[in-house]
Amino acid sequence: MTRAPQKRTMQTRAKLLDAAADLISVNGYTALRVEEVVLKAGVAKGTFFAHFADKDQLMNQLIGAEMDRILDHIVAGPVPKDADSIAEALLPLAEFMTCERYVLDIILRYSVVPEIEQIEPIARNFGRQIEILMNWCSTSDTSFRKDIDAGLLAEGVHAFLLQAMALKFCALHCELGLRERLRQYLRAWLAPVAA
Amino acid sequence: MTRAPQKRTMQTRAKLLDAAADLISVNGYTALRVEEVVLKAGVAKGTFFAHFADKDQLMNQLIGAEMDRILDHIVAGPVPKDADSIAEALLPLAEFMTCERYVLDIILRYSVVPEIEQIEPIARNFGRQIEILMNWCSTSDTSFRKDIDAGLLAEGVHAFLLQAMALKFCALHCELGLRERLRQYLRAWLAPVAA
Amino acid sequence: MTRAPQKRTMQTRAKLLDAAADLISVNGYTALRVEEVVLKAGVAKGTFFAHFADKDQLMNQLIGAEMDRILDHIVAGPVPKDADSIAEALLPLAEFMTCERYVLDIILRYSVVPEIEQIEPIARNFGRQIEILMNWCSTSDTSFRKDIDAGLLAEGVHAFLLQAMALKFCALHCELGLRERLRQYLRAWLAPVAA
Amino acid sequence: MTRAPQKRTMQTRAKLLDAAADLISVNGYTALRVEEVVLKAGVAKGTFFAHFADKDQLMNQLIGAEMDRILDHIVAGPVPKDADSIAEALLPLAEFMTCERYVLDIILRYSVVPEIEQIEPIARNFGRQIEILMNWCSTSDTSFRKDIDAGLLAEGVHAFLLQAMALKFCALHCELGLRERLRQYLRAWLAPVAA
DNA sequence: TATGAATGAGCGTTCATTCAT
DNA sequence: TATGAATGAACGCTCATTCAT
Numbered sequence: 016m017t018r019a020p021q022k023r024t025m026q027t028r029a030k031l032l033d034a035a036a037d038l039i040s041v042n043g044y045t046a047l048r049v050e051e052v053v054l055k056a057g058v059a060k061g062t063f064f065a066h067f068a069d070k071d072q073l074m075n076q077l078i079g080a081e082m083d084r085i086l087d088h089i090v091a092g093p094v095p096k097d098a099d100s101i102a103e104a105l106l107p108l109a110e111f112m113t114c115e116r117y118v119l120d121i122i123l124r125y126s127v128v129p130e131i132e133q134i135e136p137i138a139r140n141f142g143r144q145i146e147i148l149m150n151w152c153s154t155s156d157t158s159f160r161k162d163i164d165a166g167l168l169a170e171g172v173h174a175f176l177l178q179a180m181a182l183k184f185c186a187l188h189c190e191l192g193l194r195e196r197l198r199q200y201l202r203a204w205l206a207p208v209a210a
Numbered sequence: 211m212t213r214a215p216q217k218r219t220m221q222t223r224a225k226l227l228d229a230a231a232d233l234i235s236v237n238g239y240t241a242l243r244v245e246e247v248v249l250k251a252g253v254a255k256g257t258f259f260a261h262f263a264d265k266d267q268l269m270n271q272l273i274g275a276e277m278d279r280i281l282d283h284i285v286a287g288p289v290p291k292d293a294d295s296i297a298e299a300l301l302p303l304a305e306f307m308t309c310e311r312y313v314l315d316i317i318l319r320y321s322v323v324p325e326i327e328q329i330e331p332i333a334r335n336f337g338r339q340i341e342i343l344m345n346w347c348s349t350s351d352t353s354f355r356k357d358i359d360a361g362l363l364a365e366g367v368h369a370f371l372l373q374a375m376a377l378k379f380c381a382l383h384c385e386l387g388l389r390e391r392l393r394q395y396l397r398a399w400l401a402p403v404a405a
Numbered sequence: 406m407t408r409a410p411q412k413r414t415m416q417t418r419a420k421l422l423d424a425a426a427d428l429i430s431v432n433g434y435t436a437l438r439v440e441e442v443v444l445k446a447g448v449a450k451g452t453f454f455a456h457f458a459d460k461d462q463l464m465n466q467l468i469g470a471e472m473d474r475i476l477d478h479i480v481a482g483p484v485p486k487d488a489d490s491i492a493e494a495l496l497p498l499a500e501f502m503t504c505e506r507y508v509l510d511i512i513l514r515y516s517v518v519p520e521i522e523q524i525e526p527i528a529r530n531f532g533r534q535i536e537i538l539m540n541w542c543s544t545s546d547t548s549f550r551k552d553i554d555a556g557l558l559a560e561g562v563h564a565f566l567l568q569a570m571a572l573k574f575c576a577l578h579c580e581l582g583l584r585e586r587l588r589q590y591l592r593a594w595l596a597p598v599a600a
Numbered sequence: 601m602t603r604a605p606q607k608r609t610m611q612t613r614a615k616l617l618d619a620a621a622d623l624i625s626v627n628g629y630t631a632l633r634v635e636e637v638v639l640k641a642g643v644a645k646g647t648f649f650a651h652f653a654d655k656d657q658l659m660n661q662l663i664g665a666e667m668d669r670i671l672d673h674i675v676a677g678p679v680p681k682d683a684d685s686i687a688e689a690l691l692p693l694a695e696f697m698t699c700e701r702y703v704l705d706i707i708l709r710y711s712v713v714p715e716i717e718q719i720e721p722i723a724r725n726f727g728r729q730i731e732i733l734m735n736w737c738s739t740s741d742t743s744f745r746k747d748i749d750a751g752l753l754a755e756g757v758h759a760f761l762l763q764a765m766a767l768k769f770c771a772l773h774c775e776l777g778l779r780e781r782l783r784q785y786l787r788a789w790l791a792p793v794a795a
Numbered sequence: 796t797a798t799g800a801a802t803g804a805g806c807g808t809t810c811a812t813t814c815a816t
Numbered sequence: 817t818a819t820g821a822a823t824g825a826a827c828g829c830t831c832a833t834t835c836a837t
Contacts, residue, residue: 023800023837049827059802064828123318127380163398171398174373178365181372185322203358203366207404219817244811254819256814265811414796439832449798451835456796460832513708517770553788560763561788567766568759575712593748593756599792608816608821634806644823649807802834813823 028066030056035077044074045117072135074121079136082122085111086143094150096157098201101148102194105176108144109193113183141173148172152205160207168205175200223261225251230268239269240312267330269316274331277317280306281338289345291352293396296343300371301389303339308378308388318372336368343367347400355402363400370395418456420446425463434464435507462525464511469526472512475501476533484540486547488591491538495566496584498534503573503583513567531563538562542595550597558595565590613651615641620662629659630702657720659706664721667707670696671728679735681742683786686733690761691779693729698768698778726758733757737790745792753790760785 034056039047049070053060067073085108095101113119125137148169152159159168179197191199229250233242244265248255262268280303290296307317320332343364347354354363374392386394424445428437439460443450457463475498485491502512515527538559542549549558569587581589619641624632634655638648652658670693680686698704710722733754737744744753764782776784 027801048825059804060828061803061830062801065801069828070826120315123376124315127376160403162401167394167398170373171370171395174369174395175366177376178369178372181318181322199362200366200369203362204399206357208355209402209404222817248820255812255821256819257817259812260817417796443799450833451799452797454833510705510709513766517766550793552791557784557788561760561785564759564763564785565756567763568755571708571712571762589752590756590759593752594789596747597794598745599794612822633804644825645807646809646824647822650821654807655805798835798837800835802832804830806829808827808829809825811823814819814821816819 024066027056027058027062030058031063031066031073032076032080035073039077043115044078044121045115047074049073071121071125075125075135075137078118078121079140081111082108082137082140083143086140086147090147094154096154098205099198101151101172101205102197102201105172105197106194109176109180109197113180113193116184119180119184145169145173158207159205162208171204172201175204219261222251222253222257225253226258226261226268227271230272234272239273239310239316242269266316266320270320270330270332273313273316274335276306277303277332277335278338281335281342285342289349291349293354293400294393296346296367296400297389297392297396300392304371304375304388304392308375311379314375314379340364340368353402354400357403366399367396370399414456417446417448417452420448421453421456421463422466425467429467434468434505434511437464461511461515465515465525465527468508468511469530471501472498472527472530473533476530476537480537484544486544488595489588491541491562491595492584492587492591495562495587499566499570499583499587503570506574509570509574535559535563548597549595552598561594562591565594609651612641612643612647615643616648616651616658617661620658624662629663629700629706632659634658656706656710660710660720660722663703663706664725666696667693667722667725668728671725671732675732679739681739683790684783686736686757686790687779687782687786690757690782694761694765694778694782698765701769704765704769730754730758743792744790747793756789757786760789 031052035047035052038051038055047070049060049063052073053063063073067076089104089108092104095104111118112122122137125135126141128135128138145166146169149165151157152168152172153165176197179193179200182196183193226247230242230247233246233250242265244255244258247268248258258268262271284299284303287299290299306313308314317332320330321336322333340361341364344360346352347363347367348360371392374388374395377391378388421442425437425442428441428445437460439450439453442463443453446453453463457466479494479498482494485494501508503509512527515525516531517528535556536559539555541547542558542562543555566587569583569590572586573583616637620632620637623636623640632655634645634648637658638645641648648658652661674689674693677689680689696703697707707722710720711726713720713723730751731754734750736742737753737757738750761782764778764785767781768778
């Protein structure tokens with residue numbers, strides 16, 4: 016007999032998430048204020064904290080959802096068959112994750128899962144990323160190295176993705192853009208090893 | 211006749227750094243408060259900001275110094291000739307950089323240099339790391355891959371080092387320890403590619 | 406045919422009172438939260454407010470009931486014939502009323518009756534106290550002052566009782582305990598005046 | 601060399617107290633909001649809490665100061681020589697202390713000193729009250745009872761003062777006003793006892 | 796009656812940073 | 817240089833109470 020109330024709960028939660036998304040689309044993630052969110056959602060402040068432990072939880076939901084959307088789009092496309100294609104495919108995701116310094120900070124903080132039980136959106140998305148990369152890496156008609164298992168290969172791609180993203184905020188070594196750098200890394204990483 | 215005042219300045223700066231180091235040795239980096247530092251150093255709060263642009267600058271000095279100390283020790287040792295030895299050599303550094311979540315956050319933020327002119331301790335240390343890795347990678351009597359230049363090879367090692375460190379804070383994928391994971395990465399990364 | 410629903414109502418009310426009493430016996434009155442009460446009673450929060458106008462009403466019931474119990478016990482004993490005996494007799498009551506600062510606050514707030522119609526437990530108990538004191542004061546075989554009527558005499562005893570209780574929470578003037586202070590007051594107050 | 605800064609501190613504190621007093625003179629004590637005070641004082645919220653631990657501390661200062669002012673006035677007048685005169689003299693004080701239910705609550709809470717060191721304004725004023733009452737009670741040309749010491753006599757007067765005040769908020773027993781009730785109590789309490 | 800999500804107004808806190816002296 | 821009071825913009829939180837279902 017718990018269905019009816021859950022519905023209202025979900026509605027309120029949606030109102031909060033929608034309001035936040037609207038505000039972000041105008042001013043960006045960094046500028047988001049809890050006060051504005053509840054105001055726009057037409058909801059009491061106490062209600063906000065009944066739905067999200069703190070502001071970061073809300074960010075986790077919003078950023079995670081956006082990452083999922085981008086990942087969905089990536090998955091909907093063709094499977095990339097070489098290093099450059101993978102770099103190309105990952106680019107939108109990398110671009111979003113580095114759209115604001117604050118966003119990357121949040122992602123790095125919550126990509127890591129402090130408590131196993133509650134896997135939050137961002138952490139779950141990272142898991143998806145690895146899985147997708149594994150699939151790509153284990154596709155048969157590629158020239159990727161085969162000496163290590165797809166899992167390790169995927170982790171490596173991910174490591175290079177993060178490295179490339181981090182360097183986006185770096186004043187040094189900025190000659191290369193995100194795309195070019197990622198290509199370079201992946202070409203080197205995915206190249207088949209000597210027999 | 212600018213030595214006397216400089217001397218006093220350096221003393222105050224030293225007092226602040228010592229006080230901070232003392233407090234950190236007790237409570238860790240995360241818990242450090244500017245208030246406590248000036249209290250322990252016996253100077254006014256304003257004085258702190260006459261010496262350090264902000265709190266992060268102090269952290270940069272302290273953490274960078276510690277990283278330099280560890281790096282000195284690493285350099286003093288023998289040049290590692292294979293992937294596992296490199297992993298082993300880097301371990302103390304990785305261990306320190308992940309001693310606290312906050313420390314890794316600071317390092318990641320300042321490894322990247324927002325203003326080219328002022329290269330701060332942590333960023334400079336990262337530069338040293340890359341250089342040392344390049345030297346190791348270009349040592350002749352190794353079986354590392356030769357198809358890419360030492361710079362890219364070193365960057366890759368570094369990317370994997372960071373990845374391994376980030377995963378230390380992750381509740382998921384925690385079967386492997388820092389050492390084992392790093393070994394695995396470097397073995398794969400440094401293996402010679404097919405001709 | 407209104408008995409059946411009344412029965413359920415009384416059961417729910419009893420569940421709430423029992424749950425509250427249980428929680429109080431562990432954590433005291435001050436720490437009691439409505440949330441905990443309904444949780445322990447296994448009812449919804451709204452149900453609580455269907456039975457008690459507000460939290461203070463519940464407190465009024467619980468504290469008033471305890472005061473009644475103590476007063477019953479006092480009445481069951483012998484009638485005190487002198488100031489010291491009255492002080493002694495009142496001691497258990499005073500002790501309870503000052504068991505927590507919060508309890509005394511509630512008692513003082515509700516001993517006073519804002520609305521004449523609904524005399525709540527605590528106010529009713531205060532009425533009983535005055536009545537009992539009047540009886541004691543008008544007992545013939547005592548040496549209490551006879552120049553003022555028993556009502557005023559009783560009010561005075563009560564005023565001194567409150568004063569003695571209030572001073573229990575006072576860091577200053579704490580040499581004397583509750584008992585000794587009350588004795589002193591009552592001896593002075595009940596002494597016969599000059600002709 | 602700590603005088604100059606103290607001066608600024610005192611000015612800010614005065615600004616806060618003045619702003620609060622102004623607001624109270626318009627809307628009363630109950631309605632005072634910290635937010636309004638800092639706004640009117642032209643001071644940051646953080647500053648408020650650097651001067652007062654919490655809102656109650658501010659109230660303690662303000663109410664205590666007012667009580668002191670009234671007490672000063674009382675002391676400036678002639679020494680009352682009989683019960684009715686004492687009641688009359690105390691009336692302004694009693695009137696202020698019961699001007700709002702909230703004010704009496706604060707007074708009762710802080711008349712009592714939880715920590716000996718820091719005696720706050722209200723508690724200090726209560727001390728003064730007792731002292732003044734003692735002086736009155738020990739004046740030679742009065743007909744007050746002499747069998748108990750002035751201290752106890754003063755405490756009794758005070759107890760009756762509080763009782764009379766508490767009854768002001770009581771719907772029951774409200775026939776008598778504050779003045780008449782206090783007179784009645786003090787006449788009875790101060791009457792000389794039988795030899 | 797019972798439910799429990801939502802309310803809501805205000806308090807207290809944080810603490811790096813600024814600035815007038 | 818040194819001082820330290822003042823800043824300030826949110827955030828988090830409290831928790832008794834209400835109200836639509």
